[in-house]
Amino acid sequence: KNEVEQSPQNLTAQEGEFITINCSYSVGISALHWLQQHPGGGIVSLFMLSSGKKKHGRLIATINIQEKHSSLHITASHPRDSAVYICAATAPMNRDDKIIFGKGTRLHILP
Amino acid sequence: DTGVSQNPRHKITKRGQNVTFRCDPISEHNRLYWYRQTLGQGPEFLTYFQNEAQLEKSRLLSDRFSAERPKGSFSTLEIQRTEQGDSAMYLCASSSPYSNQPQHFGDGTRLSIL
Numbered sequence: 001k002n003e004v005e006q007s008p009q010n011l012t013a014q015e016g017e018f019i020t021i022n023c024s025y026s027v028g029i030s031a032l033h034w035l036q037q038h039p040g041g042g043i044v045s046l047f048m049l050s051s052g053k054k055k056h057g058r059l060i061a062t063i064n065i066q067e068k069h070s071s072l073h074i075t076a077s078h079p080r081d082s083a084v085y086i087c088a089a090t091a092p093m094n095r096d097d098k099i100i101f102g103k104g105t106r107l108h109i110l111p
Numbered sequence: 112d113t114g115v116s117q118n119p120r121h122k123i124t125k126r127g128q129n130v131t132f133r134c135d136p137i138s139e140h141n142r143l144y145w146y147r148q149t150l151g152q153g154p155e156f157l158t159y160f161q162n163e164a165q166l167e168k169s170r171l172l173s174d175r176f177s178a179e180r181p182k183g184s185f186s187t188l189e190i191q192r193t194e195q196g197d198s199a200m201y202l203c204a205s206s207s208p209y210s211n212q213p214q215h216f217g218d219g220t221r222l223s224i225l
Contacts, residue, residue: 004153033213041200042218043154086153098144098167099214101153 003027006087006102014110019074021105023087026068033088033099034061034072043086046072079109113137115217117203123223124193131189132220136205143186144214145178146202147171154202160186190222198224 004025013019025032034047047054047061049070054061058077063070074081087102116135124130136143141162146154157176159167162183172178175194180186190197200221204214 035216040218041148041202041221043202043204043216045213045215048213088153098156098159099154101146101155103151103153 002102003100004087004089004102006085006105008105009103010106010108012108012110013077015078017077017109019077019081019107019109021072021085021087021107023070023072023102024068025070025087025089025100027089027091027100029089029091031090032061032063032070033086033090034070035086035088037084037086037104039083046085074107077109079111082107082109115203115205115215117201117217117220119220120218121221121223123225125225126193126195128193129189129191130193130222131187132201132203132222133185133187134203134205134217135185136203137215138184139207140205140215141183141208142206142214143180144204144206145186145188146204148200148202148219149198154200157188157201193222193224195224198222 007022031050036044058075060073084104084106086104088099118133143160145157148154156169157172158178160180163180175191178188200219202219204216206212206214
């Protein structure tokens, strides 16, 4: 079992819909990351959080440390949001801050 | 802000050939990571440098793989005697000296073995 699990694996929605991607992790963490990867391969860091909630534009990330669960929400989704969204965790007491990645959620927003 | 730069973007080679990739991290970042990503999977950790010292290597990094960061700036990842299973996206990331800082990723090098 992967230490970082995401759901769903694939998600297709209409433009304007509210999107939720879920992430569960089985390890203790010092930080939880949400990353965006476009077809060309480059990865962009969207959020890094260790508690509570963060918002950037139409993107919102939340984390529940007790439940070991995080969600990424996209409001008013747009076709340009189509990408792979990856949840990843940095384990504590890890001197190299090595990240453990989920397999990603492939999001496709239809116009 | 130049970001993390990786070269080449794509590499196609025949099985058995040697390949070398380069990563130029953000200049003030002393931590540098290499990851490998196969189709449909999330990235997997390969190795980590702090300055010029290679501090950790994954078991994924067989003896055909070698990574260097001779002056603590750019890094190279070499694969000798490439195999079909080496086909993947090779990602480099860097981060600042302080603990628990976000990693900044390059666009990756996509390797295809014929």
